[in-house]
Amino acid sequence: MRILIVEDDLDVAEMISECLQIEADVAVRIVGDAAAALNACPEFRPDVILLDLGLPDVSGSKITAQLMTFCPTARIIILSGYDPGRDGDRPPPEFVRLIKPVDFDVLHHHVFAAGIGRLQA
Template sequence: MSTDATPPVPLRVVVADDQASIREGLVLLLGTLPDIDVVGSAADGAQALELVAEHRPDAILLDLGMPVLDGIAATRRLTAEHPGTAVVILTTYADDTSILDALRAGARSYLTKDADRTDIARALHAAAGGLAVLDPRAQATLLAASGARVADPAPEHGRPEEPLPDGLTQREAEILRLIAQGLTNPEIATRLYLSSNTVKTHINRIFTKTSSRDRAAAIGYAHHHGLA
């Protein structure tokens, strides 16, 4: 009896970057990986949309600073028109505004260009599987920005605390903080002594109230509102 296993289907990816040398380098780099198939490369956001519409890839590796249609606008279009394609940002920008704008636009993962081949491949696979990935530099930027907000002067004594944004309850805010820390649903359930179904219900309500399509968007929301 044959023991040969069917090889896994490669992840189908589009690469978009306006700098030809970087774009071609990424195509060559990812092309050496047996579990990734680069099906197209684009020099701007508009071309990226065309290629995604044509090839229906699992994920797109997208730069932010591109002509015709920049990465943020392209991400919004891709998320709305091609929700089956996960957007992974790969850019030189590591400021909190760029990161948050990308996550709010629908990007599932955010990498800076000092990421290596393994990091990029891992982020692409994770994003295609519905997971969020922020590289260490992006994480540090968001944590620093969040810390600056937390360090703001406290309200005067006796003044009531400001309500949580968008009608979030204290429990939902607590779960959102744990999501932002990277905890899975089972880990959150264990930490808060809740059932998995209860955690899932809270998370669905969090997504609805914050207009988040996935965990990556919720993480961006949490950092933007100082809840992480």
């Protein structure tokens, strides 16, 4: 499984990466902003994208449609340090939204549970 972590706090991203790589056959790539996420998608082809909303260049919620275009099979999980509904910064409602600090068991469940991340129509 390939997991793209889009997180501008490198310490948080590395901690999440280490926790997820406990599982066998997991490759993780960390990027720190929206532009890098969009560039990484076509080449890395992630199965799951952990997307922070508070990115330095563009809000994570504003790039979800582009990520879905560049990585059409990836499940996107919003992983943010604040309530995604605050300040009108709302990601599409069909995404799983987890508030940091997230319990590892909850994160693990959402990353590795098949079919979770984007609702199937």
